[in-house]
Amino acid sequence: MTAASGEVSELALARRRRGAELEDAILDAAFDELSEVGYTSFSVEGVAARAHTGKASIYRRWPTKAELACEAMTRRMPTPSECGIAPAVPDEVTTVDALRGVARAITRVLKSPAGDVIRSVKCEAAADPTLARLIDEEFQAPRRAAMLALLRRGVARGEVRPEAVTPMVADVLPALLTHRLILSREPVAEATITEIVEQVLIPLISVQRASPRRPVG
Amino acid sequence: MTAASGEVSELALARRRRGAELEDAILDAAFDELSEVGYTSFSVEGVAARAHTGKASIYRRWPTKAELACEAMTRRMPTPSECGIAPAVPDEVTTVDALRGVARAITRVLKSPAGDVIRSVKCEAAADPTLARLIDEEFQAPRRAAMLALLRRGVARGEVRPEAVTPMVADVLPALLTHRLILSREPVAEATITEIVEQVLIPLISVQRASPRRPVG
DNA sequence: CGCTTTAGATACGCCTGCGTCTCTTATCGG
DNA sequence: CCGATAAGAGACGCAGGCGTATCTAAAGCG
Numbered sequence: 001m002t003a004a005s006g007e008v009s010e011l012a013l014a015r016r017r018r019g020a021e022l023e024d025a026i027l028d029a030a031f032d033e034l035s036e037v038g039y040t041s042f043s044v045e046g047v048a049a050r051a052h053t054g055k056a057s058i059y060r061r062w063p064t065k066a067e068l069a070c071e072a073m074t075r076r077m078p079t080p081s082e083c084g085i086a087p088a089v090p091d092e093v094t095t096v097d098a099l100r101g102v103a104r105a106i107t108r109v110l111k112s113p114a115g116d117v118i119r120s121v122k123c124e125a126a127a128d129p130t131l132a133r134l135i136d137e138e139f140q141a142p143r144r145a146a147m148l149a150l151l152r153r154g155v156a157r158g159e160v161r162p163e164a165v166t167p168m169v170a171d172v173l174p175a176l177l178t179h180r181l182i183l184s185r186e187p188v189a190e191a192t193i194t195e196i197v198e199q200v201l202i203p204l205i206s207v208q209r210a211s212p213r214r215p216v217g
Numbered sequence: 218m219t220a221a222s223g224e225v226s227e228l229a230l231a232r233r234r235r236g237a238e239l240e241d242a243i244l245d246a247a248f249d250e251l252s253e254v255g256y257t258s259f260s261v262e263g264v265a266a267r268a269h270t271g272k273a274s275i276y277r278r279w280p281t282k283a284e285l286a287c288e289a290m291t292r293r294m295p296t297p298s299e300c301g302i303a304p305a306v307p308d309e310v311t312t313v314d315a316l317r318g319v320a321r322a323i324t325r326v327l328k329s330p331a332g333d334v335i336r337s338v339k340c341e342a343a344a345d346p347t348l349a350r351l352i353d354e355e356f357q358a359p360r361r362a363a364m365l366a367l368l369r370r371g372v373a374r375g376e377v378r379p380e381a382v383t384p385m386v387a388d389v390l391p392a393l394l395t396h397r398l399i400l401s402r403e404p405v406a407e408a409t410i411t412e413i414v415e416q417v418l419i420p421l422i423s424v425q426r427a428s429p430r431r432p433v434g
Numbered sequence: 435c436g437c438t439t440t441a442g443a444t445a446c447g448c449c450t451g452c453g454t455c456t457c458t459t460a461t462c463g464g
Numbered sequence: 465c466c467g468a469t470a471a472g473a474g475a476c477g478c479a480g481g482c483g484t485a486t487c488t489a490a491a492g493c494g
Contacts, residue, residue: 015490015491016440016441016442016489016490016491017441018439018440018441018490018491018492019440022440022441038344040257043480043481043482044481044482044483045480045481045482046481048442052442053441053442054441054442054443054444055442055443055482055483055484056440056441056442056443056483056484056485056486057440057441057442059483059484060440060441063483064482064483065481065482065483119340119343120340120343122399122400123336123337123340125399125400126336126337126399126400127255132400135400136400140400161420163416163420164416164420166412166416168393168412168413168416168417169416169417171393171396171397172389172392172393172417174396175389175392175393175395175396176385176388176389176392178392178396179388179391179392179395179396180388182339182342182343183339183342183343183349183352183353183357195383195385196385199380199381199383199385199386200385200386200389200421203378203380203381203420203421204417204420204421232460232461233459233460233461233470233471233472234471235460235461235462235469235470235471236470239470239471260450260451260452261451261452261453262450262451262452263451265472269472270471270472271471271472271473271474272452272453272454272472272473273453273454273455273456273470273471273472273473274470274471274472276453276454277470277471280453281452281453282451282452282453
């Protein structure tokens, strides 16, 4: 999007965009604004500057800045599949290794612009029920469903104990990653992912447990 | 503090406070401001109004609003003991029941004014290393230590497997509660705590596991 | 080309808050 | 009581942003 956006915006500066083309540019700019300055500091002025358009053009389409922000988030947020969080897992991959892959994917998302958007909107959601519902439906529910599907696959393969297939267990990985990540601007080390997988996920979900098993990979 | 603050502030309105007394009132007001409007919307104007004092009196002591906010948080944040998160656990209480008690205590804190402060400052911490360090040292580290102590006690009683005594495992309960709580303004139901304890904590930390055990209490 | 519609630039009134400054006066101690 | 100090009230310049309004002109279509 960046490179393409660069090309388009050069042409855009030479001529005026209209209709859907302008809307797309505004939504892109709004998502970038959300990502870079967060929900609280999100401003229509900022979006207008990013999109090289006038505020009036924005207000002709979205009556308030909140509606613009929400639509930008809804329309531009990558899906779980796009993030690698709901992968099509080959047969030869164990559940633990698939979970390790999901952990890496969640980490990548949380460190991406989309992650910045999620984080800042989540913070606002604590005080705004509309945003809370948006985050839950658009972001958390699909990802929880993907995690549950992975756990069920594990049960079918005899790798996961059936009692572990619950929404609460499905939340453990994202909760821990978020918990660890929110105070750190450094990349989550592979070691942290290993700790989570070995110290928490394997003991928690595995059918049999004597001591943490060494991952096959 | 509320009732006492009511008495004191009546006298305060009749005469000028000086020195430490005024500082205390300002720090109280700052903590209330943080709790009610969050870190982002925290304003020195707001604190001055709450404390019934002039802005100049505040700026005489704290050069920036950030320093005031940080000191208010540091000085007014209840300790883990005050929250019931590092309880002196009687001998007859099992680790699981102690954890259930800690879960309730964490929940109470997260729903209290202090919880509102933590949440809002944590959100800001994502972009501010100074705040990140403050939150980690003043808030998360003591609580993680208390949780680790509880797990070690469990090991000594033969209830907890020794490999479960890690900072990552210690983070599971707070991470899940925060994850669940941040999008909900409703009280965390006792059922949610039960889910966490039975679906996650018991399977994760217990020495022996065949199927989830019924809690003793 | 002419007409209609919309885009972009800019100005506007209003509001909030930061940090600074000034002035009056309360408070404290000798 | 007097002098020194600090508190409280209010004003100030500045900045940023919300949402609205106006005007010029680009864009599209017949």
